[in-house]
Amino acid sequence: MVLSKTASQTDVSVHSTFASRYVRTSLPRFKMPENSIPKEAAFQIINDELMLDGNPRLNLASFVTTWMEPECDKLIMAAINKNYVDMDEYPVTTELQNRCVNMIAHLFNAPLGDSETAVGVGTVGSSEAIMLAGLAFKRKWQNRRKAEGKPYDKPNIVTGANVQVCWEKFARYFEVELKEVKLREGYYVMDPEKAVELVDENTICVAAILGSTLNGEFEDVKLLNDLLIEKNKETGWDTPIHVDAASGGFIAPFLYPELEWDFRLPLVKSINVSGHKYGLVYAGIGWVIWRNKEDLPEELIFHINYLGADQPTFTLNFSKGSSQVIAQYYQLIRLGYEGYQNVMENCRENMIVLKEGLEKTGRFNIVSKDKGVPLVAFSLKDNTRHNEFEVSEMLRRFGWIVPAYTMPPDAQHITVLRVVIREDFSRTLAERLVTDIEKTLHELDSLPSRADVKTTVAGEETQKNDVVVAKKSALETQREITTAWRKFVMEKKKTNGVC
Numbered sequence: 001m002v003l004s005k006t007a008s009q010t011d012v013s014v015h016s017t018f019a020s021r022y023v024r025t026s027l028p029r030f031k032m033p034e035n036s037i038p039k040e041a042a043f044q045i046i047n048d049e050l051m052l053d054g055n056p057r058l059n060l061a062s063f064v065t066t067w068m069e070p071e072c073d074k075l076i077m078a079a080i081n082k083n084y085v086d087m088d089e090y091p092v093t094t095e096l097q098n099r100c101v102n103m104i105a106h107l108f109n110a111p112l113g114d115s116e117t118a119v120g121v122g123t124v125g126s127s128e129a130i131m132l133a134g135l136a137f138k139r140k141w142q143n144r145r146k147a148e149g150k151p152y153d154k155p156n157i158v159t160g161a162n163v164q165v166c167w168e169k170f171a172r173y174f175e176v177e178l179k180e181v182k183l184r185e186g187y188y189v190m191d192p193e194k195a196v197e198l199v200d201e202n203t204i205c206v207a208a209i210l211g212s213t214l215n216g217e218f219e220d221v222k223l224l225n226d227l228l229i230e231k232n233k234e235t236g237w238d239t240p241i242h243v244d245a246a247s248g249g250f251i252a253p254f255l256y257p258e259l260e261w262d263f264r265l266p267l268v269k270s271i272n273v274s275g276h277k278y279g280l281v282y283a284g285i286g287w288v289i290w291r292n293k294e295d296l297p298e299e300l301i302f303h304i305n306y307l308g309a310d311q312p313t314f315t316l317n318f319s320k321g322s323s324q325v326i327a328q329y330y331q332l333i334r335l336g337y338e339g340y341q342n343v344m345e346n347c348r349e350n351m352i353v354l355k356e357g358l359e360k361t362g363r364f365n366i367v368s369k370d371k372g373v374p375l376v377a378f379s380l381k382d383n384t385r386h387n388e389f390e391v392s393e394m395l396r397r398f399g400w401i402v403p404a405y406t407m408p409p410d411a412q413h414i415t416v417l418r419v420v421i422r423e424d425f426s427r428t429l430a431e432r433l434v435t436d437i438e439k440t441l442h443e444l445d446s447l448p449s450r451a452d453v454k455t456t457v458a459g460e461e462t463q464k465n466d467v468v469v470a471k472k473s474a475l476e477t478q479r480e481i482t483t484a485w486r487k488f489v490m491e492k493k494k495t496n497g498v499c
Contacts, residue, residue: 054399057424060419063213066282066424076324077326079322084204096325096326097325101287105118105119110291112442119289124286127286128286134205139297140297144238156179157170158203159179159195165245181198190219201235211373215379215416216247216374228267242272244272245261250278280331302314348421350427367414368418374421378417379415405418
């Protein structure tokens with residue numbers, strides 16, 4: 001969800017050149033029109049506006065899948081009108097979800113018997129999956145504290161400062177204190193030793209990240225498990241682990257099968273994974289798997305019968321499309337272990353191509369690790385004249401969307417660029433991106449630094465007024481500098497022949 005806002009108070013109507021063949025009047029922008037319009041006009045108006053969106057294939061900021069096979073697209077469209085929650089009406093779709101849950105549970109080495117079914121649920125993404133897992137931990141902790149006659153009003157959760165914002169949402173929405181392990185330069189994931197130091201009797205779980213959003217690095221879940229076992233023995237507590245494998249859950253089993261991060265570790269009680277990331281499904285599907293039934297309190301599961309039969313449900317929302325569940329099942333049986341392994345190996349190889357290309361420029365420090373999510377996070381060796389945000393901004397001229405961002409505390413002085421390697425990002429695109437980055441750097445080198453622009457702006461102000469002026473706020477100064485720099489860049493574009 002985003003908070004809506006009006007773009008302009010003067011432009012309150014939607015106009016379309018082509019739609020004038022069917023309708024002559026403008027449409028109100030923020031109010032429902034009084035009259036209907038032809039379907040051709042509605043399509044053309046919307047299609048025209050959507051042309052201004054970025055190209056999803058060139059959006060290198062996102063981990064989310066942007067391409068699937070045409071056969072799967074057909075299955076998605078065929079199920080677009082099925083509401084997944086109507087399990088009695090769509091029993092086959094429900095069965096496909098159950099198969100996915102069990103396949104993923106076995107992939108994560110859940111301790112299941114031959115005839116035992118896995119405990120898990122499909123969600124709209126890892127954010128919902130994390131909320132559900134967090135609620136299960138909180139309820140189990142509360143029940144245990146009540147049985148011991150101890151206070152249960154101050155739960156906390158321990159994470160690294162590199163966690164995705166959904167963990168902050170969980171803590172705020174469900175009134176759980178978030179205890180974050182701070183990062184430091186050169187170490188951008190949670191330190192297991194420091195995490196265990198923060199654990200106390202009110203800790204409902206420690207959350208480990210398998211594939212940090214910031215640099216793709218896997219946290220050391222095995223070390224965390226071993227340290228936490230020792231602390232639990234010393235204190236008599238029973239603090240568990242949740243693994244946020246949103247990005248890495250569909251990578252580690254295929255590229256690093258020997259890595260112990262999943263249910264092979266006794267304290268790992270639940271794992272979430274995003275089907276719409278390296279599960280290779282379009283946006284809108286996530287999964288959460290529990291180690292066994294005892295780890296999901298029964299009182300959190302609701303039973304309804306007003307859709308035709310008794311149906312258990314443990315979700316934050318109710319209605320949900322069936323398409324993504326079907327698409328996930330398609331990928332699991334279509335690719336199999338071999339296919340997923342081939343895709344992940346290809347992503348890793350393209351990641352290495354991009355990384356080596358950036359290293360050859362001699363202008364960047366590589367922040368990401370080779371072992372982890374296939375992405376390249378990098379920063380400028382010298383950002384005294386121009387910074388990573390300027391590189392990101394100028395790359396958009398070539399169509400690339402490459403995010404720049406600062407690291408969380410206590411490494412907030414580090415700024416990085418990040419390129420996520422997805423299945424549809426080829427070696428050719430990797431090589432072209434390196435070429436375009438080199439062009440961008442060459443052009444930035446020919447421009448004045450922002451410090452020079454700042455000096456120029458200040459000088460012009462003094463010469464123009466020739467009087468003492470009130471000191472401007474930092475925000476006003478920054479806006480003035482940014483405007484002047486952009487003006488200089490635009491003038492440069494008019495003469496450099498780049499279109």
